[in-house]
Amino acid sequence: MSKKALYLLGIAITIVLGTFLYLKFCCNCCEKAITDDTPKTVSDTVQEPNFVPxxxxxxxxxxxxxxxxxxxxxxxxxxxxxxxxxxxxxxxxxxxxxxxxxxxxxxxxxxxxxxxxxxxxxxxxxxxxxxxxxxxxxxxxxxxxxxxxxxxxxxxxxxxxxxxxxxxxxxxxxxxxxVTNNEWSALKDKINAQPLILHFNTNRSSQTLSDAEKQKVADIAKYTENVKDAVILVVGHSDNIGNRSSNIALAQKRADFSKDYLSKNGIDSERIETQSKGPDEPIGDNGTAEGKAENRRTVITIK
The missing domain is CATH 3.30.1330.60 (OmpA-like domain)
Structure with a gap:
């Protein structure tokens, strides 16, 4: 082969090899550069604000x-x-x-x-x-x-x-x-037909209310809120243990406790009247423990 042919062959090999190396390395570099420069997509997730307006x-x-x-x-x-x-x-x-x-x-x-x-x-x-x-x-x-x-x-x-x-x-x-008067009259009748009755332990004038009793308090509050001349009557009672004067005083304490309870639950204290019947109006047999427990009570109604 002549020198001229070898020379041309060398040039051809150089071109082919150069093209191969360029495609393999330089284009990868360019692609990487483009990739690195491309802004990354960020999730559009928005964090919920930690407040309630x-x-x-x-x-x-x-x-x-x-x-x-x-x-x-x-x-x-x-x-x-x-x-x-x-x-x-x-x-x-x-x-x-x-x-x-x-x-x-x-x-x-x-x-x-x-x-x-x-x-x-x-x-x-x-x-x-x-x-x-x-x-x-x-x-x-x-x-x-x-x-x-x-x-x-x-x-x-x-x-x-x-x-x-x-x-x-x-x-x-x-x-x-x-809102007709008949609707409030019906609520009053409901309250008085099944009045709120709080029972007390011996010599005690405090009480924890049940859910049913709490609902009756809510009904009374609703009535007084809408009937502006309404008056609540709280009557305290006792059993017959001890002398009458002491029981009258104890029953009054129970009535006062009930008035305080109602006033703390949205009822104007000036619209609550209290009375004490002491042992004079029993509803249970004072000869039994069960009957005495029934008699230790306050009865709350609408006048």
Missing amino acids: FVLNGSGIEYHTNDNLKFLKNSAKLIMPVSDSVITGIEKLQMFLKSNPKQKITITGYATSDETNSTTFENLGLARANDVRNYFVSKGLSENQFNTKGEILDKWKMNADTLLGPANYSFEIIDSTA
């Missing part, structure tokens, strides 16, 4: 702040102090209600199913709703423009052991003539 939204009022009223787990008492932004909302609500006397707000309080209700209310959510209402009233709002109810949910947003804003506020205009 305080919202007042009715016809003629709209207020929103990310802060809120708070409760410790298992507690029905508001955590104090309340933030300035929430107080601002309450002040706006006060002005709104004064300008709209027919406006009614239902406060729904919430509690979770794993919380313990140690209050005298039917459930912890209702207890919280009543504490919120009481706080609003302490700020100058009219008690008559609020209703309360409670709900139990599986869960609620929390920060450590604190529930964030477990309450809702629904607005509606109430025509007072829409």
Whole structure:
């Protein structure tokens, strides 16, 4: 083979080898560079904010702040102090209600199913709703423009052991003539037909209420809230152990305890009358332990 042919062959081999090496190494470098420079796709997952806003939204009022009223787990008492932004909302609500006397707000309080209700209310959510209402009233709002109810949910947003804003506020205009006297009369008849009767241990004037008794308290509170001239009558009774004067005094203590209990659960104490019958009106046989237990009682009715 001539020198010229070898020379041309060498050039051809060089070109082929160079092309191969370029494709193998340099293009990989370029591809890597392009890949490295390409922005990575980031997931659009948005972390849920750890707050529940305080919202007042009715016809003629709209207020929103990310802060809120708070409760410790298992507690029905508001955590104090309340933030300035929430107080601002309450002040706006006060002005709104004064300008709209027919406006009614239902406060729904919430509690979770794993919380313990140690209050005298039917459930912890209702207890919280009543504490919120009481706080609003302490700020100058009219008690008559609020209703309360409670709900139990599986869960609620929390920060450590604190529930964030477990309450809702629904607005509606109430025509007072829409609720007839017959409806409230029927509720009064129901209360008096099966009055709230609290039984007491010997020489004791304190009592833990059952769920059924708590519901009767709620009915009485509802009646007095809507019938403004309603008066509650609490009559204390005793068995016949000891002298009559001592039993009269003990039965009065039981009546006073029941009055105090009712006043702490939303009933104006000035609308509660107490009496003591002592051992004079037994309903059980004082000759038996069971009969004496029946006689140690207070009876709560609507006058």
